[in-house]
Amino acid sequence: MKECAIVYCEDKFGTMDGKTANGLVRSSRNYEIVGVIDSTKAGMDAGEFLFGIKNGIPIFKDLPHALELLKKVPDQFIYGIAPSEAFLKKAERNLLFYAMEQGMNIVNPLHEFFTNDQEFVELSKKYSVTINDVRKPPEKKDMHLFSGRILSIDTPIIAVLGTDSAIGKRTTSVLLEDALIKQGLNVAFIATGQTGLIQGAKYGVAIDAIPSQFMTGEIENQIMKAWTNEKPDIIIVEGQGALSHPAYISSCGIIRGSRPGAVIVQHAPKREHLGDFSYMKMPTVKSEIELIETFAKSKVIAVTINHENMSDEELDHTISEYENDLKLPTTDALTFGCDKLISSIFEAYPALKSKQTVTSQ
Known part of the structure; x- marks a missing residue:
């Protein structure tokens, strides 16, 4: 109970x-x-x-x-x-x-x-x-440096990154995890912040409380634990902050430690300035995608939208606009579910489709 x-x-x-x-x-x-x-x-x-x-x-x-x-x-x-x-x-x-x-x-x-x-x-x-x-890290003697063990696994790893902090990366990650489980896949979710850990994620670490030298190793270690214990079909990694964000380095550690093969990017189109930094403009979703693909050497396969301050009409228009301009599947997972995300994952990793036991409605 x-x-x-x-x-x-x-x-x-x-x-x-x-x-x-x-x-x-x-x-x-x-x-x-x-x-x-x-x-x-x-x-x-x-x-x-x-x-x-x-x-x-x-x-x-x-x-x-x-x-x-x-x-x-x-x-x-x-x-x-x-x-x-x-x-x-x-x-x-x-x-x-x-x-x-x-x-x-x-x-x-x-x-x-x-x-x-x-x-x-x-x-x-x-x-x-x-x-x-929740955020208290282990003693340094118990922390992990990056070992390269993650290079030996072939399980698809998807990172859900974003253009700002508190923009919905964890929410989208959890919704995607649940949706993939309903498709019959064995999914491991790696939490990287305090909320995901409090919610009950089995694997994860509050990455922003880890000394930078150990960030990549701690992320890698959590993924390897999940891979060893769960034998997952797919691993979902929650992002933190944004790669472009001047105040955070969390995304760098997450990308380096998790080595994602593919990335989903979350963006709030109506957010004009970074959340806690009103003097700094938000990046565009296009510039963030370019930065992620350059830094991570991974392909962005979909865009998800945070619909804060958006009308239904604005949301529908933005989804169409992004899909036309970015040539990427785009959705609001909270409003429309994860069918487009699942399709983009199956397109990136065709072997996963053979493990699907439920067809999306």
Whole structure:
């Protein structure tokens, strides 16, 4: 049985900084999400607010309000915000202490590790709760350098990259994983960020918390573990940031470590500036494709769209425009599903089609 969890996302649910909470509301294999905390949207249904369909996950104004209305105290309190500063505010620190007092275990996706904080450690012992620092890397002696082992496997590896952070790469990756499984394929998904790991990915590493010297080796090691244990037909690797993004090097490590044979690129056509960098213009999808294909020596086989701030008409027009101009299958996986992506994968890797046991409708 899944443990139940409540997700804290004050003032950020449905925004870029609320991507961890957003992802958990959409999909969680580890936890049953019983509520979201965001006083600015209290009383609403989280699913209806996020994607227009009620899913029975209520939004509460604060933790006492949630505990008053829920049938039992949740097992886990998940900090569901991914702020650019990556550290707790004082009020949030006190809230986490209160959650621990109520007997809730803490799931922490920040770069600030609570297990290194004496006050958190002492309270966790006092109230017999656990702290999971999701991003906390292993000791350097336990990290992996790139070994080249990945060069010996012939399993197709698909990376889902993008033109910015918090643009939907993980969402598309998870949707594609589920769609390929429904086609009868054995799929391994490699998470590369904190949200995918919290959602329950079996393999992965929070790549932005790994020293750069070990990035490629840690990605390679997770892929090799999945390949050894699962004997997958295909491996899907979640991207982080963007290869062109001046503030992140995650995509470089992911590309070098995973050695993808093919790439899907996610783009938000109406996003004018990089998410946390309003003074920097977004790259075009065409320029990102050219950069990826040059850097990775891999072929981009499809484009996926994040439809933020787009009308249905704009979305349809953009899909047609991209397919005409880029000569690549283009879709919005959240709106239209993954049929075009699956077709592009089968075209790139014809041998996979023989493993298909279900025909797309």
